[in-house]
Structures are given as structure tokens and as C-alpha cells.
Amino acid sequence: MKQRLAAILASDMAGYSRLMEADEAGTIARLKTHRIELIDPAIAKNGGRIIKTTGDGMLVEFQSVTDAVKCAVEIQQRMRRRNSDVPQDRRIEFRIGINLGDIIFDDDDIFGDGVNIAARIEQLADVGGICVTAAVATQIADRLDVPIEDLGEKTLKNISRPVHLYRLGLEGSVLPASPEEKDAKRAVSKPSIAVLPFDNMSGDPEQEFFADGLTEDIITELSRRHELFVISRNSSFVYKNQPVNAREVAEKLGAQYLVEGSVRKIGDRVRVTVQLIDAANDAHVWADRYDRRLDDIFAIQDEVTAAIAATLPGRLEAAQRDHLARTKPANMAAYECALTAKVLHHRATVADNKQAQALIDRALALDPGYAHAHAWRACILGQAWVLGWCEDKDAVWAEIVAELERALGLDDNDADVHRILAAVNVNNNELMTARYHQERALSLNPNYDLVVVQQGELLTWLGRPEEGVEWIRKAMRLNPHHPERFWSHLGKAYFAARQYGEAIEAFMHLSVMDHVQHAFVAACYGWLGDDVAGSAHLKKVRAIAPDFGLESFLATLHYARESDTQHIRDGLVKAGADDALASERHRVQ
The missing domain is CATH 3.40.50.10070 (TolB, N-terminal domain)
Structure with a gap:
């Protein structure tokens, strides 16, 4: 056995039994996420060593009192930020107690009066707060910018003498910010x-x-x-x-x-x-x-x-974009990187997607806990996956799933996280799972134009295009400066609703059409009996996508009803798709 002076941090999770009873699997998953992304890195960064863990708590040894307090304040401040949008009855919150005393070490475990006092004062800490002994308060009084409140002497269970305790405030910064910390604040x-x-x-x-x-x-x-x-x-x-x-x-x-x-x-x-x-x-x-x-x-x-x-x-985002365009900062913060990545993503070109990936990676390097950026990285990678801009689709898909799991673990209340999860599940033909996440996104933010327009898309795939048109039109009213692709969503909804003239008019609002949009317009003209216009759009399809095939194109669509898939197949055939394919096969031979 060895004995030495050490700072001991004891923590436990408030309301652990209640949370486990309400949602055992979810509570364990969220606690594990907090451990991996916040608590364990904070302990390691401040020179701590985890001695013992229980289901809802842990004992950590620090050789420096200052490091122990810095670690505790970082954990509680960041947990407070993480919980800001979480319902009160689902929050994971900790109590922390810190003591300085002689500790006995034996077989990777610790014992002694110093450990017992740390465990007892942790129980007296406020939920989300920190309680320390007089020895700790004296050590940090002139070293750290932390408010200290005197609680007086307290009698602790199984401790014979009263112990003088203090409460630490979480409002101040722990130390003058280093350049790295300043970057993190900007991030x-x-x-x-x-x-x-x-x-x-x-x-x-x-x-x-x-x-x-x-x-x-x-x-x-x-x-x-x-x-x-x-x-x-x-x-x-x-x-x-x-x-x-x-x-x-x-x-x-x-x-x-x-x-x-x-x-x-x-x-x-x-x-x-x-x-x-x-x-x-x-x-x-x-x-x-x-x-x-x-x-x-x-x-x-x-x-x-x-x-x-x-x-x-949208107006704020436009103002921010204008500001970034004027200033072009050399070291962009995480929000700025994510904002620019979104703009590039909306342009939907190979080069812009690649640059968007680099910027969203930079955002996450600056702030690994930025749930919104994790969700958007999944969205940007998803664009590359859907449009075939990646070499290894299986590997990229695995990245997309992993990013969304991280985003969901960090913030289950971000409408964008659920919106993107819905979009990914649509592309994977998991329409019922998509519907769950879409409804969750709508409940979190019913006035978000990207969520509202996606509701219209999903209803179209589910065979309810008339309702889809209404939702897409609502998104356009919500954001008069909406992305141009909203017109494409509206055209597809009108087509599924058998309103071909309205569909063509919607597609004509696009400044540039890709081969998918030309295919829908060709199918509209096919159903209208305009062979000349239908053929012209099929030629544009072939010019943009020389390898276009009718069945392979239909396989990229996500209709829940076979009749809707047959509807566009028939429209393309009426426009001459079979003749075009036959001519193409003859030319290749």
C-alpha cells in the first residue's frame, strides 16, 4: 500500500434511478456519449486518472487541486450548455465534490478519510454544481477566477468532525484564455x-x-x-x-x-x-x-x-454570408465554416461538394461537439453518395450513419439532425423510419422551410402528392428567398398528382436542369401527347447522362406505390424513351 497527498474528485449522476426506469437504453447511450465526448477527455486534458467508476459515478485522482477544479468546472459548464434544449425530466446532470487529503492506494483502488469526505460532500453539491472543502478553496482562491461561496461547517455522515465547505460558481472563466481556448470560444x-x-x-x-x-x-x-x-x-x-x-x-x-x-x-x-x-x-x-x-x-x-x-x-444567414465574403477570415470559426459549407452544398456541383466537405471537417476540428455540424457533414456526404460523387459508396454510407449517430447523441433536439436523418432514410427506401424523423423535425421547428419542403417531398413519395404540393408551396411562402431546388420538388409533386402543365411550369423556373429534371419534364410531355417536346428533353437527358437507362433511373426513385413508379415509366415510354434506348444500344453495338 502507498499513501500520498492528492486531490480527489467524486461525481455522481442526479436522478439516475428515475432516468433508468423511464428509458434505460437511452439513458445508458446518452451517458456513454457524454463520457466519450466530454468527461473522459476533460479528465485526461487536466491530468486526472479515473480510479473507480460505478453505474452513475466515478472517483478521479489529480495531483493538482487546480487541475481538479478546472476539470470540474469544464464538465459542469459544458453539461449545462448541452442540456439547454433538453427537457428537464430527461437531463443528465452531475453533482461533483472535491477534497484534498491523504489517500491510500492499494491494487488500483483508493481508500482513506480523504476519499470518504470527497464522496460525502459530492452528495451535498447542487445538481449541476461543485462543492469543495476548505483545503481546496484555499488552494484556488488566488489562482483561478472562480466565484467561491462559504457554506460554513457541515456534519457529514460517518465523519466524526465538522468539515468546512464551499460552493464554486460556474459564471467565471477558469483561467485567462489561451490562444487555443480563444479559438474554441470563437468556434x-x-x-x-x-x-x-x-x-x-x-x-x-x-x-x-x-x-x-x-x-x-x-x-x-x-x-x-x-x-x-x-x-x-x-x-x-x-x-x-x-x-x-x-x-x-x-x-x-x-x-x-x-x-x-x-x-x-x-x-x-x-x-x-x-x-x-x-x-x-x-x-x-x-x-x-x-x-x-x-x-x-x-x-x-x-x-x-x-x-x-x-x-x-434566412436573412441573417445571407447577412453573415455577405460579411464573410467581405472579410474572408484566415482562421474561420466553426459556425462560419459550417455556414459556408451549407452554401456550397446548395450549389450541388462536384467541386462545391468537395470544398463543402473540407469546410465542414474544419468546423468539427474546431468544435468536435458541434451537433449541427455533424448533421450537416452527413448531409454533404449524403449529397455525394446520392449523386455518385464518391468512389466507395459503402464506406461513405458508413460515415453518414456514424455522423448522424454522433449528432443525435449530442443533441436530440436539433431539427436539422432529424431532417437529415429523414432524408437519408428516404434515400435508403426506409420510408416509415423517415416519416418518424420527419415528424420529429416538424415538431421541433414547424416554421423551418427546409423541414416543411421535405414534408412535401416525403408525402409525394408516400403517394399523397396533392398534400405534398401544399407543403412545398407553404415552404416557398415561408421563405420567399428559398433555394431554387424547391421548384424541382414542386414539379415532381405536380407530376405525381397528374397535373402535368403545372409540373412543367415549376421545372421551367430552374435556371439549369439536370438529367433527372429533364426526365420528369419528358414524362410530362409524354402524358400530354407532345412527342416533339418529349423527345427534345430525352435528348437533353442523354447529353447530360450518356449512360442513362430507364430501369436504372426508376431504381433511384422512392415511391411507396408501384403505380407511381409505373406512372413515370409510362410517361417516359410515351415520350420515346424505349426508342431512344434502342437507338443508343444500336449505336454502341
């Missing part, structure tokens, strides 16, 4: 936005409730978007009924962008105006006006909230 930065209370311009006191409710609903809806940092209602409403200077308010709230608006009642109508301001230069990024009849003021509130919450993130 998780998101565009910050504050929604100021909307002004009631009506002179009608009853409209005050409408204005306040509208403001609160917009804040709530924007908070669903994980790519934004939204200032809380309590902070924003400090400025209610006060004249404001945009730059001063933004500086005090720590916001890059401000949303201002007003509500005015005019007869039996209500007018809502809203504007988005870039606080750095007091420039108006976007503005809009909504005029509605005053039949149901709460329905108006919901409608206007949905429109603003759907439009603002």
Missing part, C-alpha cells in the same frame, strides 16, 4: 439576435397584449433554431417603451442583430411592421409589413410569428 459562436418589444402604435391599450405576445412568440420561435443565439425575453423587455439607440442596446445585450417592430390597428385591420438591423453599422438588413383582418387576433399573431420566424434566419 461555437453563432449570430446573436435580440427581439425588442414591438411598439403599440394603435392608441388602443388592448393591442398592448397583442404586441407583447407577438414579441414573446417570435423570441420563442427563433430560439428553436439552433444556429442562432437568441437573447432572452427578460433582457429584451428591459427596453419596453424606451427610446433606443441600436448600437448601444446591441452592445449592452451582446447582440449582433436587432429585430424591431410595431403594431397598428386601422379599423377592422391590423398592420404589423418588422425590420432586422445589423447593429455594427445600424444598417437595415430586411424589412416587411403584414396587413391582416382583425377577425381573430390570435390567429394573426400565430401567422405573423411563423412568417417572421421562418424568414429571419
